[in-house]
Amino acid sequence: MAATQKTLPTNVDPHEFIAAATPEKRRVDGEALEKIFSEVTGEKPVMWGPSIVGYGTYTYVSPSNPKNTGIWPKTGFSPRKAQLSIYGLKDLPEGAALLPQLGKYTEGAGCVYVKKLEDINVQVLKKLIAIAAARPDQGAS
Template identity: 80%
Template sequence: MWGPSIVGYGSYTYISPANARTTGIWPKTGFSPRKAQLSLYGLKDLPQGASLLPQLGKYTEGAGCVYVKKLEDIDLAVLRELIAIAASRQDDQPR
């Protein structure tokens, strides 16, 4: 668990692209089942994920996550690929 509501897998040390002195630990990928929608983390941060994201289906984006209202709205095979890309992340890749 990452905080009270995020289920995260793996971890990496990130360096903020806005300020190279800002670093932290964050899950490579994760999700949070919220009332209005499912929040998915780590799917769009790497170039490979960002280029595959349009094939996911019906979603919206936040600053660091992807929001899905229903799993039926997305292509689960694409979601699996996005998760695999996120899980392969190495330390010190910008987020």
Template identity: 60%
Template structure:
């Protein structure tokens, strides 16, 4: 069962508490980009993840299942963590055009928004949002 679940904490309240200031301003900008692309309002997932929509997942073995945001981000102190942008083959092929980033197991890390092509980011978000398998 997933530990990260939706909360009732207002997203704006969370974003206003983000430090340092640059990470806060990037977080506010990301919230607007994700809102524009998805057409939906964000929800806090756990203490630090801003998520949009949700889907139910189950592992192939059936041992793990839960709900997860379709797309999400977290303005962490060291970098911006972007979730859902590398899950599909078409996203993986588009990712090199994003700009300067690194990858984790389930996410893409960006130091600052100026390092990436926002039109490519919007395409990656839209691909995740419109996926039909989750």
């Protein structure tokens, strides 16, 4: 039986979400990221669950269980209190190869963590976002 997807698109305004981010540095960086992601992807931001600002969508198929499918943003971010979480940058081989040039970051299972935008190369970030935004839809046949 396929698992029920918990994180889905919502009708929450992403700009209001970003404006409410704390501390102030997280809000400022979140606003800057929103501009960068919108410019690079050409997509409007959509809130996914309570805390992810996503761009584009694709249908994923779990490699370990092909019956486990769902939709997910191609790329996105969350201005979390402790750090910025950026999604989709390392999912594709081309992005994973470019990631070491990003600057100062750490990795989680599905995202990259950045303390502040000044720690990373924004031009490399834009390339990584473009790679993620061009992701093919795994569920397409």
